[in-house]
Amino acid sequence: MHSMISLGSCTMKLNAATQMIPVSWESWANIHPFAPASQTGGYQKIIRELEQYLCEITGFEACSLQPNSGAQGEYAGLMIIRAYHLARNEGHRNVSLIPSSAHGTNPASAVMAGMEVVVVACDERGNIDVADLRAKAEQHAQNLSCLMVTYPSTHGVFETSIKEICKIIHQYGGKVYMDGANMNAQVGLTSPAIIGADVCHLNLHKTFAIPHGGGGPGMGPICCNASLAPYLPKHVFAETGGAQGTNAVSAAPWGSASILLISYAYIKMLGGAGVTDATRYAILNANYIKARLEGAYQILYSGENGRSAHEMIVDLRPFKALVGAEDVAKRLMDYGFHAPTLSFPVAGTIMIEPTESESKAELDRFCDALLAIRQEIDEIAAGTYTHEDNVLHNAPHTIDVISADKWEYPYSREKAAFPLPYLRQGWKFWATVGRIDQAYGDRNLVCVCPPIEEYMHS
């Protein structure tokens, strides 16, 4: 929160204090989930309205606020597709097509929903290979359950073929599940319904301002069209879900109900024009970063007019012989920035999503940092520093390193810790430990506080 956290696919936008404050009001905090409906009129109103807003935004008919995360939303969505097919006596439809660029939760959710995953290829521009899709859909026509697709794609591109893609799936009797992780590029400009999806989840902790809490909470409600609405999940203790609804996907009827207030506030305080502006500026900010980085870095994939959506992938593979993507990520810490998403969806890259909440000054600082890092890479290429001993390889530089009496590096302390002037103006933060050995930790898995004696030796 001290500076931009530009995590691609994660939408780290402002979590406004006004959105957060009511969550601790006792009239929201101290309500039991199974309290009689006569006592929960406030919640009922929020829930009803929020469902309506999310339907309006997605272009869909119905909504379930039950899933507690994006991945739970995927699962819930697939389960209602499953129920749909079952209800039509097509229970055998169990093939889920998933593009190779999909997030890992997509196939995992499909497997959990009892589906067989068939991977669809992407073309050299990063888009779904429509021919391959058509072939696979045709091949599995009998058993086609659905397509899972992220839109704009995890590559940060509005694929122009999306409508055609959805049409193909429908043509073969499948449904289209849209992963809403990138919804922040859609709100008010297009919608899951328009592109042809049948159901989607929304990560309220991305697009709708719920903070990430260091790995939760989240909320992953799903919205769907009329064909799927009857199957939305029910709950043993509450009136919710579709007429032929599935059993619950969460313990509580409306998931993590109290944080719905955050998204509700977000929509109420921005209104239709505001949420649309949020999208427009998210796209502006991303394209501004893209334009500033181009030349120094290759941006992987973009739309037909050379624009990215709300995020972009910076390819670091061209520097593979010199540094890895992780080196850049860790070096960014020295520059006072949290790294972008690393090696997703493409290994050896970073994916940057600035969101609309960052001002130009902040974007510029971030670009300055990445451009400075590019120069540091060039210094390795030029032989100024070796591959094994350079600011990237040794990053992050801790206070302990910087303040040590012995300085063993071929570059200066200043270069290590304060490579750009802004860092002296309050933007510096320090990693408290050096680069962590991932393999060691996985080999020696210790996951409770080790007994105190162990520390005696360390």
Add this chain to the structure above:
Amino acid sequence: MHSMISLGSCTMKLNAATQMIPVSWESWANIHPFAPASQTGGYQKIIRELEQYLCEITGFEACSLQPNSGAQGEYAGLMIIRAYHLARNEGHRNVSLIPSSAHGTNPASAVMAGMEVVVVACDERGNIDVADLRAKAEQHAQNLSCLMVTYPSTHGVFETSIKEICKIIHQYGGKVYMDGANMNAQVGLTSPAIIGADVCHLNLHKTFAIPHGGGGPGMGPICCNASLAPYLPKHVFAETGGAQGTNAVSAAPWGSASILLISYAYIKMLGGAGVTDATRYAILNANYIKARLEGAYQILYSGENGRSAHEMIVDLRPFKALVGAEDVAKRLMDYGFHAPTLSFPVAGTIMIEPTESESKAELDRFCDALLAIRQEIDEIAAGTYTHEDNVLHNAPHTIDVISADKWEYPYSREKAAFPLPYLRQGWKFWATVGRIDQAYGDRNLVCVCPPIEEYMHS
């Protein structure tokens, strides 16, 4: 707040979150001070009860919650003494005796209340020189208005002669005003009434848990006995004050009413035994520090049994030739501590008040730091470092200094920044600028943000 702030005479005790939270409830925050009494029942209750508690604690009859600071309390207290004399046709009584160890606000308040200040000497043990007091009281018998006395003294000592002192004043027709800054050493163990005072202020922002806010807000209510109660200040817009009350001393009838909630909570949650325990532990903590520092430092003044009250003065004048008290204060920053009170009440000393809220571990860290500093002083004495270039003289050491490529000091970076191991365990903080030139700033007084152009050159 990251570590103990041991400011003598300031009582930086815990400001518990539970005490703070209600201050932002709208039912307390959004009430106009001149709202009709019929709408302010909650406030009236708090005010009534708090007045009662403070009377019980001071042993007095009546209370005014109007003064907004300790110094305002002094002024208000002196004004009611003035009114008292006037009412008895002794308006000529305008001499205020004040011990030489008094806080600067005491004489300032006396002057503001139209009094003539006569200073009373202290003896070599730091206590009020009773003979001098008697002499001055006798000398000014005709015009004696009052004595202003801090108890326990600003030297951190329970003077045993206090009752005699008060008796002398009363004998000559004066009143005794007690400065309540050190009330944290009295609550539940003794009281202003018991020692013989007639009126006192309480710094709610010291003894009663209101935070200091970086220099305010505060609250300095006064309590007094029946002889003075009729003169407590009134207000044009509210029912408050004594029957023959003076005009107001503050714009609002009950001063900064909303933060009274903090002191109210403090007393309600501790109860009688708890507030007394607070005092007992404050005394324990102070004497523990004293015992730990003795040997390395001389502690100025103590009680008859060698105990200090809730704070103590550490004499740094013996090291004058090597370092100044300010050097020690600034060096403590390198150790992750806010300096104690500097050069009050005795120049060349620091005054330490730990309060009851600090655990032994924290006290030990602090003592370790001061003991380590004593060794650093010895190193100068031993000639290891010069008088002009040593860790104390150059303190505080900023990040910029520590991370500079050029290191120009005769000691190591580690010695400068991490002189004790605990500093590597999360307790380090950094001064963001080096030692500030006080004289320069006073000579070149600039007290608005200088125009931006000025920064171009800096």
Add this chain to the structure above:
Amino acid sequence: MSHFPHPDRFVNRHIGPNKHDLQEMLNFLNVKSLDELIYQTVPDTIRLDKPLNLPPAQSEYEYLAELKATAQLNRLVRSYIGMGYHGTITPSVILRNVFQNPGWYTQYTPYQAEIAQGRLESLLNFQTMVSDLTGLPIANASLLDEGTAAAEAMHMFFAEKNKRAKPGEEANEFFVADTVLPQTLDVLRTRALPQNLQLVTGDWREYVFSEKTFGVLLQYPDMHGAVEDYRAFVEKAKAHEVYVCVAADILSLALLKPPGEWGADVAVGNTQRFGVPMGFGGPHAAYFATTEDFKRQIPGRIIGVSVDRHGNRALRMALQTREQHIRREKATSNICTAQALLANIAAMYAVYHGPAGIRGIASRAHEMAKALAAALENAGRKIAAKHFFDTVRVEMPAGELAALRQKAEDAGINFFYDQTGVQINVDETVTEHDLAEIAGLFGAKSVAPVATSAVPAPLQRDTEYLTHPVFNSYHTESDMMRYIKRLENGICRSCTP
């Protein structure tokens, strides 16, 4: 409503670039307007052709005022419903400095461990707390809720049991005691369906293990508050090579012999009552603890201890590659986002109270429940269970129940009701005054302490927990606040105090 608009509009606070920035950025991008950029970016075939039909934007002030009115539509009553959700006291120091502090709540998943050591330490504390209380050596850093945690256990068991089974020949029966929380069972039904797992529910005393059984789920204390001795049952399960999952109330484990000590392979549950408000269902952190055997199968995120390049101990999310590249066709779990913030709050609650405090809170609930049960029994009520922790179930005919419910709700009191009885859960927030009020509703008089425990001796806990210094060092508010701040600032010395 717009003659006098307030100049402060939220949209300008939310969106970073101001007008001036916008112009510069558009110039840089060589477009005339933001619309032009959008037209270049979003394919025209999918563009929304009308503005969103959402209510007009409110200012922050207007929003809060309206929400205050909406909040009035919720009726705050005393809740003794229990059933997995409990009243709890969030210590103010944690409320203010964690729950309401953007330094804790805005952060993302700690993939970049070097700048997240503090939050990682707190999650490690969570894991240790869960491990200690359940008596199981390995715990993860939270799951979404108790229901899905139980489902994760079911799938983990299924996969493990059938590792070498041929397709079609898997052991696929999962027994769920009929005293498991209904919402958990509901989730299990959903989750069992796709993989064709057969859920069998019934009285655990009567369950007959079959060839097909791969796992069982028990509730401890059960949904009616009864503390059952499952030990013989679990032994039987072991004998049949059947895995056992126990859904356990985290607070009860301060007094009860933990599942890990009587053979459970997995324990799951909600940590909500460790200081996290009920919030009409969430968010709260579920826990998942297991044995060494399942170390690498455990779902969700796990914080592990590693070393940095200088050889110092350092924390990180372990087995991360497992998450980022969930093995697609073989995945059994899709957990990414879980409940980190709430796990941190629960862990902080344990740090703040320490073992004696936690035990004290549990004991008090137990003592009060016993006293209540005795009072109701004295008043002629039929108490369902002899052994219980903090929940008293009274068997009553349906007619009486309806009358009681009416009376209670009028008095602003919620119990849990079913066809044949009413349940009263005594949580941390319950006062003596509350007890008297409850007793009154049942026509009982005074509520007085009862000496003997309602936990049978063999099920009383005799092992320690929360012995690590971190749970024994920060029991004053000053120390606690500073600890929270140090962690917020990214500092951790591998959980040494």
Add this chain to the structure above:
Amino acid sequence: MSHFPHPDRFVNRHIGPNKHDLQEMLNFLNVKSLDELIYQTVPDTIRLDKPLNLPPAQSEYEYLAELKATAQLNRLVRSYIGMGYHGTITPSVILRNVFQNPGWYTQYTPYQAEIAQGRLESLLNFQTMVSDLTGLPIANASLLDEGTAAAEAMHMFFAEKNKRAKPGEEANEFFVADTVLPQTLDVLRTRALPQNLQLVTGDWREYVFSEKTFGVLLQYPDMHGAVEDYRAFVEKAKAHEVYVCVAADILSLALLKPPGEWGADVAVGNTQRFGVPMGFGGPHAAYFATTEDFKRQIPGRIIGVSVDRHGNRALRMALQTREQHIRREKATSNICTAQALLANIAAMYAVYHGPAGIRGIASRAHEMAKALAAALENAGRKIAAKHFFDTVRVEMPAGELAALRQKAEDAGINFFYDQTGVQINVDETVTEHDLAEIAGLFGAKSVAPVATSAVPAPLQRDTEYLTHPVFNSYHTESDMMRYIKRLENGICRSCTP
């Protein structure tokens, strides 16, 4: 009430040493018990012989529950009272990150400037804000309230005027316009007394300056909301070598020609309406601004710009020795503790809104007040002043007033009343709905905008304010929050953005 005590007792949270610590410390001090230490410390002649008679300790939870009930005894109504206290909107980002953040509120006076640069920067912002808005070059870092600030001005004037006067021959008359806030006058009466200053109050138009006059105090806008043109009066004062203090509403100065531009020597006032809740009287920060001439006489604390030993710009409390060693016999002010936290909030409010925002908020209040005045006038009411900023005074006979008051209070509406009229202050929180409701009470119909200003042209402000980058850089919540956090962390680059 103690059969089932909750184990969590506040005393254990408040007091640092635990039992174990205690024992170690007693050993170290060579005493057997804490009592023994106390006996050694507190003279027996003064020892309290009975325990304090205070109510029994409540737990934090019990306390909050009871306080909630007590809070219900306050009735929250719409307040249009004004008179120096106004409804205001505390921006949530400031509320949460400053007002509710121990990182800001626990700190002590920044004597140790090297670790307080951030808070010093914020106070410097306060000074700059005050200086800009009042049009006076020097401002201090807050005083306790408007009343005492006016008293400080009075004494400063007196001392300066009589610098060279012989005792007994001082000019000692201070004129206070009868349109000054009553509570200010009340405080002045107190403060004038001891030094024998003669307070003269009356209509400023009729005041006759004498040899004895050393100063005057005017209210701007005055207590009835009227915006008066004091320029000729001030010139007359100057001609008589009389000092002028103007108590000015800080928000009004966004629209009105500031006192510094028409000759005031001092401006004082309350900054409460810059985001600080009324709180039944406080705390709020008063401001005090003056000319270069009084630079070294200014009461209270002043933040100044200096350099550190490396030659970098650094902030500090200026003239500190003046405070710590207040010249005893010559002291005119005893200010130490002032209102730093509230000054910081007001400064942050200005940083957050910037010049356009502040002007917008002021304009909106003005527009709404004009519209209301017009509506009431149309309904046949007598509006007292032609020129006003945000307060409308209606002259009414006493009988009608009583009826109105009854009706208003029943409707949950507070106005300010005196013998001959009622006043309605329109603040930032007022909505169009509120205006309609007010109008309704007066039998007026619709409230519609009015084109012309109610501020006469020569008193309209035409100079800029808040032009420094710090007031023009942090207008999004993300930027603002990060700025607050950087300052909290002690960082300041001498107020460059």
